[in-house]
Amino acid sequence: MASLETDRMRAVIQGQSTVSDKIRALDAAGFARADIARFLGKRYQHVRNVLVAGTPAAKNPPRATSTADPVDRPARQLLKGRLQIGAGGRIVIPAEMRAAMGVSEGDSLLARVIDGELRLLSQDAALQKAQALVRQVVPEGVSLVDELIAERRLEARRDDER
Structure with missing residues (x-):
């Protein structure tokens, strides 16, 4: 050296x-x-x-339950490793990575390839991303369900008047 x-x-x-x-x-x-x-x-x-x-505190990280924007949250833990593609294109995700993602055997992951990079998302993480996208468009305190019900009732009244 x-x-x-x-x-x-x-x-x-x-x-x-x-x-x-x-x-x-x-x-x-x-x-x-x-x-x-x-x-x-x-x-x-x-x-x-x-x-x-990994770090001692990160051996069994808790499942993500926050509805905060996953992009705004600081990374809890940086896990990196080299994975090998096995027979039939199978990839084994190490236990510490599965724990950090909050997934276990039998869970489903969402996968996509972006610019040659394979990205795996747990369903919880995908839900949090979707909620963050909706929050960008829907103002705080607005209930889309209440708005939909009000629209349907208005349409029903109009139909009854005809």
Whole structure:
């Protein structure tokens, strides 16, 4: 490893108290796992395990129940990994990613490809996005159901008058 890289790595981990925090900080800065392991004097497997497990608080994140705009919410956790396409085009989503999405075995996901990127959405996340889109058009406190019922009653009265 070059001296400049070592200096950069030292700067990144400055203020980090645990080895796991140092590993996560170096990974977030874009350093390769093997370089992180060499720099910290740890086995590659240790570095990998820390990164795959995520942060301790994120092991069992709660299901999203907020109706806030998912685009405006800060990311709870950045999970990344390399997935392999198996027989029949199957992709296995790791458990920590499924937990972060709030889905489990048997749940359905919505999928789309945008600019060559596969995006998977849980049904809860899709609902929250749809609600956010409606909130952009419908003013606060307006009930679309009440408006629809009022329109139908008006139409019914007009039909009775004819």
